[in-house]
Amino acid sequence: MPRWLLALATGALVFYTDDYVIAGVLPEIARSLDVSEGTAGQLVTVFSMTVAVAAPLAAVATARLPRRTVLVAAALVFTAANLGAAFSPSFPALMALRVAAALSAAAATPALFATAARLAAPGRTGRAVAAVAFGVTGAIAFGVPAGAWIGGAFGWRATFALMAAAGALVALAFATALPRAAGEQNALPVRDQIAVLARPAISMGLAANVVLMFGSMMLLTYLAPFTAALADADVTDRGVLFAVSGLAGMVGIWAGGRATDAWGPDRTLAAGVGAFVATMAALVALWPLRPVPVVLLLGIVTVWGGAAFWNSPAVQARLHLLAGPVATQALALNTSGTYIGVAVGGGVGGAVLDAAGPGPLPTVAGAAGLVALGLFVTAARLHHAGTDQGMPETIRK
Template sequence: MPEGTWVGGAFGWRATFALMALAGAAFGVVVRFVLPADTGARAPLPVRRRLAILTRPAVSLGLAANLVLMLGSMTVLTYLAPYVGVLADAGPGERGALFAVAGVAGMLGIWAEGVATDRWGPDRTLVTGVAAFVAAMAALLALWSWRPASLVVLLPVVAVWGGTAFWNSPAVQRDSTGLAGPAATQALALNTSGTYLGVAAGGAIGGGVLAAGGLAHPPVVAAAAGLVALVLFVAARRAASESSTVD
């Protein structure tokens, strides 16, 4: 994103897409010669059995929570450039720096969440991450009243947001694979699909919010999505507990 933002600002948005096309083609060539042809995969489960496992509330609610949280994050991230352009009077260089901070924080957030899940367990970890995400959205909303905001103040807020946007991923994946059992591969695939569905839906919802209410409102929608995701996470854990009790 930082490189794409800079290239788009310097040479136009078409240049960013051309750069991504070249990078994708290069990656495809590397994959062709690096990945083994024989994966050693086992015979798949019947489709009906896989669907029965994946529709269990403990699995489906966790996957839905990940989708909703990603939707909330992308409601803001998709329109971060015009948002910070007004909030902090940020040009292409400053916007690139903010994207870079969000990206690095996201990678660190995934690693830190994995460590936290091992130490605290998934429940406490997910609640902590979602609470920090909602707090970051509240901070963005508060800064809107003080615009133009300083980048020095905005950078740590974006870092917290970037870290918590991907914070839930390891815990959700671990729970999904554990609860889905023999359909774990499909659960992981659905989790990834849900992530990108959330990306697409967040962009669409964010665009509608901008058209209806202006730039100040996407963080409100994102915070609400975080709270809905938290409810779904709690419901998924309760369903898992009830299922284990019955079993």
């Protein structure tokens, strides 16, 4: 792996770890700052919502700046915000610093993916994007437990101090490993940027990602009650299922990146979304047979986890291919869409669970997958049919 790609992947790991890392120390934060655990939990919510709202705005605002400059500046702000959080005297101050850290992540996230795609060698875009996405997944698999352990052993303030130190190292890595003009280009006027992003091949793909994330993350959010009802899964069983899903997801990201380079993003997405829909159909078929052995779910969860993350490199590479000089802005909108899809999935899944129990969850998720597949296929056909005529030559492929 080239040094610049290692720096980008590590940056993704650090920025995304900061989103989730305090989940493991929320009780300690609540006690220390004299708030309820529910109130402390809003530190996670405000981070996610800030990234969702700010990512596309930051992409437009920084469009004329070199990606290297954006990434170094974002890492420095991130470092300062976490260092301040480590010494925060009150909950409102900590909340404000979380917003500052989220704004830095919002500016960095699309730049990470766009820079990886632009610096990748011909035919290796999917693998470069997959490496950055692998850092995102690693945040959940490795970064969050490490942060929780640090917080448990040395106090919650040490968790933020750890993130500040990691941010400083990432800033140094960006400054030394990225080419000085990494991703630098002349920015289109804002009106032209919006016109490009509104093209059906791009806008429908963005909508498809929202729907796909809604479906795939909805069932993951409520996997515990669903598997308890389907297979009498206890806490240990659910831990195994989550672990299998996470490991399969990490393999799926890398395999999806290689498939994107070999097959192209459209075929890769068709295979990945199709596999996801098939796993939801399998869960629907098993529901009348409950309780089923937990071991029967392992294979389904493995395919499901792999398919869910398999799609990420293809989605990112597709947007980079189609959006050209506004690729960073398209990827920022995709970041927002991912957060929105996760949030909507949690809300809709909770409503379904309260109204009808866990049984209908895979049906709703599978239907969302079919809608997403239809949107992706339609967007691909519109592009190949020539509906992108009139776009800048750098965008039309």
